[in-house]
Amino acid sequence: MKKRAEPIHCDTCGAREKSVFCSLSPDEVSDVDASKSCNFYAKGQVIFHEGNRINGIYCVSKGKIKLFQIGNEGKEQIIRFAKEGDIIGYRALLSEEPLSASAATLEETSLCFIPKSQLLKLIANNPNFNFKMLKLLSHELGEAAKVITELAQKPVRERLAETLLILKQTFETDENQVIQVKLSREEIANIVGTATESVIRLLSDFKKENLIEVEGRSIRIVNIPALTRVANVFE
């Protein structure tokens, strides 16, 4: 774990609008700021390991993270992503269980570590924050249920199409409609729950069908309605 000489300043953990910390009072913000420590992580670094215990949570100040489990045959399964403003590690902390997933950076990332004591203090003293944590957990639980049904019932082609739409929604696109996250074909396979070769084949199918454009790891969704139809989602 590389550590920069100077801690990175981070207002995300303190008060960013989209983060769970946004409703903190100035006093609470400075309290959290005093106890947290921010670090820089290079691309591909592991932040924490499935099975370990954790003594605080991380807030993403900048960058992108994948959370994954390793299945029985050593294959990675990506469970979710975290980006600027998101927190990771809270599940294990609040359940008092070992980490259910590992976390690794997808690009250069700065993270703030917020110790357990600080988080529990916030939960105990700030009903608004407490309710946000409850809301976050229950929302995630609903999302997980959706994923379960889709994995159980949808064919690979539909799941891949949906994954692309979700990636677009999660990481947004630049001015050229390119999804703002770079994943290998293998990583995409590890979201969809399929073989790398299947992803490669289906991506080039999608390309031939003018649903997407691909350039290396850049993916642009050309025809959203058509891809949505392929994904077989109606919401």
Place this chain on the structure above:
Amino acid sequence: MKKRAEPIHCDTCGAREKSVFCSLSPDEVSDVDASKSCNFYAKGQVIFHEGNRINGIYCVSKGKIKLFQIGNEGKEQIIRFAKEGDIIGYRALLSEEPLSASAATLEETSLCFIPKSQLLKLIANNPNFNFKMLKLLSHELGEAAKVITELAQKPVRERLAETLLILKQTFETDENQVIQVKLSREEIANIVGTATESVIRLLSDFKKENLIEVEGRSIRIVNIPALTRVANVFE
């Protein structure tokens, strides 16, 4: 929704040891008791519908419940079960989202409805209860992640073996080692994420391999270590 003339007495919601309500003070128990209403549900009744809003949670006083989503092709996917002492509906309530799943009874069941106001009061006033809710949600989230990895990576045979072990763990066995829940082959398929015929075939395979004994919907696990090996789980 059949309603008995007399509300069923229910101490589960109030103070049972295994329920999330176990740490309530006598005052809190009587407060909850005053506002809750208990009802009887016949086998196969739907308690609530995916997509609807809910204005409270249900606590299972007696009986067994399946929570399920309906996939795109109308196929049911069982997400989890609830039994005596468990609560259902809290996810939708706390996330302030529509219900992500439907709930239906698997046998005669008595449920207590606890209104939202009462639950929120408990969360706000009882830090212990609040922490239990956080713990419950984050535990469930970890379980969901496990299911996702297994659905994505394991073949049907392994998933069915594991499902049987989980059913045994969840519902326990009687003195004859028979799992204490009666599910149709179709329902088992809707847990495993496979076709009903596949479950039928694999169950008779397991029978031939002396892993289980089957009599109608009664399943007895004869050889736990062997079935665990088939399930490919090591925990």
Place this chain on the structure above:
DNA sequence: TGAAAAACATGAATTTTATCATATTTTTGT
């Protein structure tokens, strides 16, 4: 910059799983 490694790509063969068809058994409701 150039060699090695990793990632991407594609065809062929195989395995897994689902679907369809059709009995047989069990359950349900009157």
Place this chain on the structure above:
DNA sequence: ACAAAAATATGATAAAATTCATGTTTTTCA
């Protein structure tokens, strides 16, 4: 108790998806 419906069972076929093999391109880093 009996007819109808639902659930279970089983074989044959088809479809979906993986695996393996092999070649090409891209990336990495010494």
